[in-house]
Amino acid sequence: MTLKLAAKSTQDAFEVLDISPEASPEEIQEAYLLLVATYAENSFASYTILSKEQRIAVLREVEAAYQSLRSRKRIAPRSAMKPAAPAEGTPRPAKTPARAIKPRFWERVYPALARLWPARAPSDPGRNNKRQANRQLTRNYRLTAGQHLKNVRTLKGLTLQSVSEATNIRVSYLRALEEGLYDELPTGVYRRLMLSAYAKSLNLSPESLLKDMP
Amino acid sequence: MSHQIGDWHQSHRSPSGILNERSQASAMGGAAISAGPAAEAEARRPPELTVPVAETRNGQKSVIWAIGGGKGGTGKTFVSATLGQQLSRHGSPVNLVDADLGAPNLHTFLGVPEPATDLSDFFFGKQLPLQSVLVDGGGAGLRFAAGSNRHFNLSNLEHFRRLKFLRHIKSLPGQVIIDIGAGAALNAIDFFKLSDVPILVANANPASIENLFLFLEAVALRIIEHEIQLHSLQEAMRECWHAAGKPPKSVPSLLEMVRQVDLAVERKIRQALNDFQPCLIVNKARGDNDVLLGRCLEDVAKRCLGTRMHYVGAIPFDHRVADCLNQFCPFVPAHPTSETAVSIMLIMDKLLERSRSLEGSR
16 A cells, blocks of 8 residues: 655654664664554553554654655665575575465365364464564663673673583684674574573573574 | 752742642642632742752762652562662662652562661651661661651651651762652652652553653653743733633643743743653563563653653563562572573663763763
8 A cells, every 4th residue: 555645854754753864774764663663553652642543643654754765765675675695505494384374185175174174374474574673673672692691601700711611612602602693603403502501501591592593 | 961959049049948739739720729828928939949969978969869650569669679789789888768658668678677767767756867767778888768667647748848858868978769659649759850860660561651651741740830830920821721711631732831821931841851851661571572662662752741761771570579579588689690680780780871971961
């Protein structure tokens, strides 16, 4: 659905999104996502402060500002937002099994049964995108796994050397885990194994830390 | 920069004013005060306090953090006790004050169930100075003034007792942390407004957010009322209100009314509201949505109330906090590696940074 939006001056658009005119395209994108999350229908942030009409008016204003900045090429086009092409040699991501989406054999043969037991809905791709967006927006306000590991190690007075001896993991890999430089770690299942080993050596539970790992 | 008592004292040389409950009604142009000429004169005086600007023996000014938030049970007392303990562990002497006079809990969170002296001895009885009422809070350099359950009238304090309390708090040396109670009563609002670093604690549920904004609006109205009283615009405001026919329903509409009466005062009020910049903590956070809520609340406060809040961080929920309270032991020393403890340290760093920048700009 294309909205017919009034031509908004760029200065107004920056004010509505509450960012400086020197903001980079990523910052504009982030400000827009934050405002959409703030004034969304299921958000409590504006509870009792704004009526439904006022909230929708704010969303319209935010959308108009964002679209005007996009139309003025302040924001990279949609094609540039796709993830970068994977480097040579990395394993391709596993394909989702066809059965998850296609109806099962007996649902095709016996459509009446299909009406009794409706086919499983495919997983909502929007949900994952929102989760990713939320993690991005909160990165300055929450502890990342690496920061927490480093803090706990410092509190316990341990050096990377001693942890390396206890877990048999190289110091460079431990440092990469702490800094969050996941590219320097070996790919595949070893990353998660290293993180859980490090966490267990500090008596921390690895589940919440593994969630943070891309 | 937040309001300083010293600023008012220097720029407005009026006789020792009295903080007046009725001034709110008169600012709103409410019903005529029928208590007599003395009370009328009192009502017309601006709600000022002439309190000496606090100086410590080291020559450093005291820094006051006030922790409030409107809703009860959000974790204000937990946060004040924990911040006080951690700051004292880092070396600076800390004075905690339990200003939740009707429902004091600070001594319970600090693990001191029966303090030797409390605020009853300050307000009534021996009427000791506040410095003498402070007791050891279980850490190096941590002292606190406990609330009392011996007198039931502490939540309905008379003016002069409240003023005395404010004066004594302002004269405490070093780092002072005030635990403000729930609700938006005058006690809570005035302590909050007069602190150097006002801190709000909210939870990620609509009830807490509702009360948080009510509290902020009450503080904003108090600031507006002060300016109206200062410039004696009560009569003009009353006329404007009668002309409009209906009372203003929100802070922006009230500001519009003030703008019609006096543009310069409206600009001053906007500046004062802009200078009041509380910090926000989201407590009992479960998940990223709750952490994100802090940033959302920042934007809503700026866009809808004109107040600039600073989100300093989220404290994750941990069931062991309640267990520690049940055992009367402080949480952070018992679980120093939990995410809750580490988040509190990070928040403490940000608050210290904020105090230092405020002190630098004084």
